[in-house]
Amino acid sequence: MKKSLIALAVLAASGAAMAQSSVTLYGIADLAVVKAKGSSAALASGGVSTSRWGLKGSEDLGGGLAANFNFEQGVDLTNGSLKGNGFDRQAWLGLSGGFGEIKLGKMWNAYDDIVGATSPLFDSGALTTNNLAPSYALEAGNPGNAVYYATPSFGGVSGAVSTTFKTGETNARVTAFHVKYEGGPLFVGLAHEQQKDDLSADLKLTRLSASYDFGAAKLLASVGQVKDVADDVTIGVDVPLSSALTLSAGATQVRPEVGDNGTRYGLAAAYGLSKRTTAYTGFYKDNKAAGDGHLFAVGLKHAF
Template identity: 55%
Template sequence: MKKSLIALAALGAMSAASAQSSLNLYGIADVVIHKDKGVAAKMTSGGVSSSRIGFKGTEDLGGGLKANFLLEKGVDLTSGAAAGFDRQSYVGLSNQFGEVRLGGVYTAYDDVAAATSPVFDSVLSPTKFLPTLNDYNYKPDGNIYYASPDFGGFSGAASTSLKQKPGNKATAFHVKYEGGPVYVSLGYQRDSASGSSTTFTRLNGSYDLGVAKILAGYGVEKDVSKDLTLGVDVPLSANLTLSAGYARAKLDAGGTATGFGLAAAYSLSKRTTVYGGLRNDNVDAVTLGGVDSRVGFGLKHTF
């Protein structure tokens, strides 16, 4: 009888713990086949979203306080290769005053940097060569991150990393407003390494007209470039969206990099999407990592 009571007590404790805690497995599988000018056709993992698998969970500590964690690793679907938890990996606390995260956390600047990138921020987007979207340290080691609660559509975040390596540090913040059809964000980051530093600033905005969503952004990497992005997302039906975009970077060293992209995405279900389109960058953009011309088609599934 005593053993039965102990077993029932243990079962009750486990049930209570499970009611206060949650653990979720999630992921994205995304592959695109693309043909670039002068290069053989290639299959790439992550055309719209990087392929990944992750574990996340929370524990209710009472009084509105929660403990949170996330472990996420990238997966190359073309080979099945997967490194360690090379994406985000952190533990933190949250309550009505916001959330603190500690570990391998994306910076506050990274949260908003590509928020209004046209053409689904995919490998077909003309923004992929822009220095303000590529040159910064998006996930410094030993990062401390704080995100505020929402105040009537206004919110913000700040992050700073410890000097895990001599002289290396990344400090960033963002503020944003999301209300109705309007989105506006401002992000800033300062990267320091070996006695030198670089700053990044981006102002992004979008407005949803219903028949189309207008996207725009302006960015500056100090002593490197100033860039502008323009785009539009047009819902052609409940499942089909057409997106077009233009990007330009005026380089401080001379030259102007430009690119154009056009793509369509069709939702087969809430979790599965097929997409395809084209992209063209000029010579100066190619020197920054762009492509002369590209045509691609892909498939994305989330779980």
């Protein structure tokens, strides 16, 4: 009898603890058929969004404080393989509350938060014209060994700062910040990132992004600079033709310090089959200075 009472007490205690915390399994499955100039048609994983799976959770610590975590890994749907040696996209632990949010580990940094915010063609991995204006990063993707802090929103204004501890043989370090305003139909974001290492590499990236939603159409714009490397300008528009169908168009011009200007323009459409599943198609074309290439894609994206 005593053992039964003890077991019931343990179950009750664990049930109360579980009620104050949550863990969510989530992911995106995105697969497209793409045809690039000079190449045969092929499947591509992540036509719009990188295919991925992840776990995220939060525990209410009381007093408005919460402990949070996120583990996320890319998936190649063309062959079923996992990307990276573990959680290559995100792996962090943090706290949030009235002070904002702090994250420790591997996450998208403060510059990344702004870069794709106003990219046309749905910020598509395969199609968006802004792919012509990469970050020229020393660190591919989002570096780990990082600290990230985001402020609360004050009347629509918020900010974030992130940095990494020195890593590797070259003591590479990536530091970034952003300030943004989100109020009604208007979004404006300014971000800066600096990447340094002991090999005298010193890249400074700056980007200003903005959008305005008129209802009938949403205008998109972005201006970026990698100091002493290149400048770029992107303009675009999203037009909702119905509750399910959206058309997006855009163009990007990159002006390098050395060489001719490169230009890419594109057009895409997305149709929501449900809240979680979207069919899409689109194309882009480059001018001669950007490689004189073009790409056509049609795909399906499912979020869970």
